[in-house]
Amino acid sequence: MFPARFDYLRASSTDEAVAALAQHGGEARILAGGQSLIPAMRFRLARPSVLIDINAIDDLRYLRETGGSLLIGAGTRDAALETSELVTSGYRMIADVSVLVADPVVRQSGTVVGSICHSDPAGDWGVAALAGRAQIVVRGPAGTRTLSADDFLVDSFTTALAENEMALEVQFPRPSEHTSGAFAKLERKVGDFATASAAVQLTLDTSGAIAEAGVAIGAVGAKALRVSEAEQLLRGAKPSKDVIRAAADAARKEADPGSDTRGSAEFKKEMAGVLVARALVSALERLGVGGMA
Amino acid sequence: MSITSDSEPKARHSVGQSMKRKEDPRLIQGRGRFLDDIVLPNMLHLAIVHSPYAHARIVKIDKSAALAVPGVKAVLTGEDLTAAGLAWIPTFHGYDKQMVLAVGKVLYQYQEVAGVVATSREIANDAAELVVVEYEQLDPIVDPFVARRDGNILRDDRENKTNHIYHWEVGKRAEADAALASSEVKVKQRIYFQRCHPAPLEPCGAIADMNGASGRLTLYLTSQAPHAHRTVVSLVTGIPEDKIHVISPDIGGGFGNKVPVYAGYVVSAVGSVVLGVPVKWVETRTENLTTTGFARDYHMDVEIGASKAGKLTALKVTTVADHGAFDAAADPTKYPAGMFGVVTGSYDFPVAFTELDAYFTNKAPGGIAYRCSFRVTEASYAIERGMDLLAGELKMDPAELRSLNFLKKEQFPYQSPLGFEYDSGDYETTLRKALDRIGYTDLRREQAERRQRGELMGIGLSTFTEVVGAGPGRLFDIMGIKMFDSAEIRIHPTGSGIVRTGTRHQGQGHETTWAQIVAEELGLDPQNLRVEEGDTDTAPYGLGTYASRSTPVAGAALVKAAQRIRERARKVAAHLLEAAEDDIDWIDYKFQVKGVPGKTIGMKEIAFAAYTNPGPGNEPGLEATYYYDPPNMTFPHGAYVAVVDVDRATGATKVRRFVAIDDCGTVINPMIVEGQIHGGLTEGFAIAFMQEITFDENGNHLNPNFTDYLLPTSLETPAWETGNTVTPSPHHPIGAKGVGESPNVGSPAAFVNAVMDALAPLGIKHIDMPLTREKVWRAIRDSGA
Missing domain, CATH: 3.30.43.10 (Uridine Diphospho-n-acetylenolpyruvylglucosamine Reductase, domain 2)
Structure with a gap:
């Protein structure tokens, strides 16, 4: 074609x-x-x-940590994250995404910011941006402004970018020592868009209870979806199989997928729950809390 | 087996060596010459306009906007082709006809409706969007079981007002029914082998170059059968065959997809005739997936009877075939359902019967032999799934059930109840090798432990038998042309040479293996034997490469042609060694005077003498041709074992291990055979787990690109473990059987059997391919476990 x-x-x-x-x-x-x-x-x-x-704009090609956030420029390829010590050591959920997004060939060219701007509901970076509470820096004739991922992702293939604006950067706040996350995805084959996906990020307080939670699901709605109900259930709770189950059920409820060649709505709804549960189990394991599977 | 030399050589000179592929340096470095690489002076480009509907009457076609685009030279429709007598062409075996460009109505979505010829591909594509076709939609039929009711007749052009195409049967119906009725144990299962597509990476294409001055039409085609295509073009157009030159350049995969004649070939030829300049057509991925030959699409009711002890009593298979809008299935004339009669497989059935009814639907035509010797894959899948269902019913180990019922090696040649004479086989040895290699007993033990823990692990077998190498002229023809094949060998004065056959490789490695075969027979260096195929002006006539027929048929012709060379060389040797011809032996790749080991001469020296000093009365030169009509088909077999783990929560399957032991008789190049096995297993894996061409209720094609028709990557493809046993064919001159298709034929059942074995504790008996996560998840959920 x-x-x-x-x-x-x-x-x-x-x-x-x-x-x-x-x-x-x-x-x-x-x-x-x-x-x-x-x-x-x-x-x-x-x-x-x-x-x-914009590929010739060298200024947009960077991956660095400044002011307590990971800054990813609009020209930065997915592959740069995959091999970044900064990402693999400090940003576990993002590190998961970086090896699961698309396929190794696409990752050589594809960009994180481009994926977020595309706002494909089945894209991986939008889900990660929600769970990781990312911010997107955009620039237009009037200067720059910064939007939360929630405000930026408006609908299928639609963002808050005005016609005369472009995104410059995505910023992921650095997870604290007591924070970890995970990304899980079901795909028909490597390189396919997700049938369903889930990203989570958890922070534990000194008592071992969950202080903060980010939970998002992909490919099961008009855009990447934040599962606020799951976040509320988790916040303040001690890690347990029950609370994981409840959070997964909240994800099933939040999911509103359509049926297509990747699967029926019923299947995808169910998978949203399974994947949230699995991502939570991984995140807790990474925080030293086992026995949750 | 027959060894072709006068005495057994100590070590093989060339056959049996893993020689590196001679074609690879060219292909790997991007120096091949594929159809789209060819650029001719003044060449125009063809783009095709496709139907958006599966079934609709064409009310009007308005070409004016397209013709107004600068650079557009012609817009051709079915009406234009009718004037040229080319709106319809015969299908593969000549039983039906198919539209080139739609006339009156369209019968499937994406059907070709018009062709736009322009000075660039981009202009042709842009202008194709401007051809305005007015349609009146008709009700489509997308289910052959609905077509069967004849409530809506799709093909009003045919004399018989029915959607039924043909009925075919073989075997003894009454005896099979009676034996099934009295069997102690019976299984019956509807098994659907889904519609798939071969999806070669290079799509189909053509360049037609009509030279108005010489009256000669040169056709560059992505053709697996260039001579057959030349004859078809001559028969259909009336152009004398000497005025048609078909050139099949390097081909990027065929898998049966490049056997039929497609609309684009015909329209580009008409375009070139009309416009007097070359016209190129290269299809898009979507065009390839939606309009060119699909494969399979058989709904098979498999019934097997057995005694309580597991001894087979009878087999009956009843099939409904979905052929799409035209009966363009690629099968030899006398075999409308191809070699489906091999459905008794590797087993000793006392009685068997199979019947098949084919129907028209509003889908693209096809039914091509996708890496398969004409419906052998469907047959193998049916019997190998059936054997596992029977094992389940008997609560018997599937390996034990197979062993109990295998044809024994002493039973060959074996007359099968459905009409084949199996040449040779040793099924038990091959199965044992596969089971040992995978560690079957340990795996069963591990499985029992895992089942205790509620984990789903499965082991699946497939012990298939293929029938390949079409075929003996008394049985096999395509449009009347017997399915022989041919070889021509010319040895040059300095001992190198050129080898040509009527086949046309598409990745099979003929440039290497053919050289090895000839080198073996003549004691020459295979590196200096150039192999050339695909040019009908130079190659001897043959039926092409598909159905694993190249080595069984053209490979045999090569051996016979080389032997003719050797007989001519013997005369020259007699002259040079000053001995009588009868006193010259061929020993260790050299001619030698009987009883005088020191008095020898090699083929290289003979070659020079053949041109410089052939001897009195000897014909100069060193060339030979042979047309080989095989006495029988060959019957490769194999034993495959798959081990899978199933994720209960998601239905995801993981193939943990896969062992493939193949027996293709004598192996010419082990490395190439292994490569063939890897490729075919990967295709089988894709068919088992992810590939299907599907349609919605309106006949919309749901898999028109690689986003929705999935090709596996190296990342999910299992690591294949291969091996072989050698049971030579007794009738092939070097005992070779053909191997390209075995892995695609044999592996789907192994994968599915493994998953079903994993799910057996949940009471799940069968899931149709592809075994997607959702289908497996749904089966687990519905089992209530």
């Missing part, structure tokens, strides 16, 4: 990219890794008349 005709601009700076967006507005799309956009264009599901390529 061949994309419909389009113009191509290579931006050499963020200023240039934002100016081009201002000029072309809704007709334009930002090209980062292109791992979702290009296939959509080949099937002619997306027909942008202008592509603004």
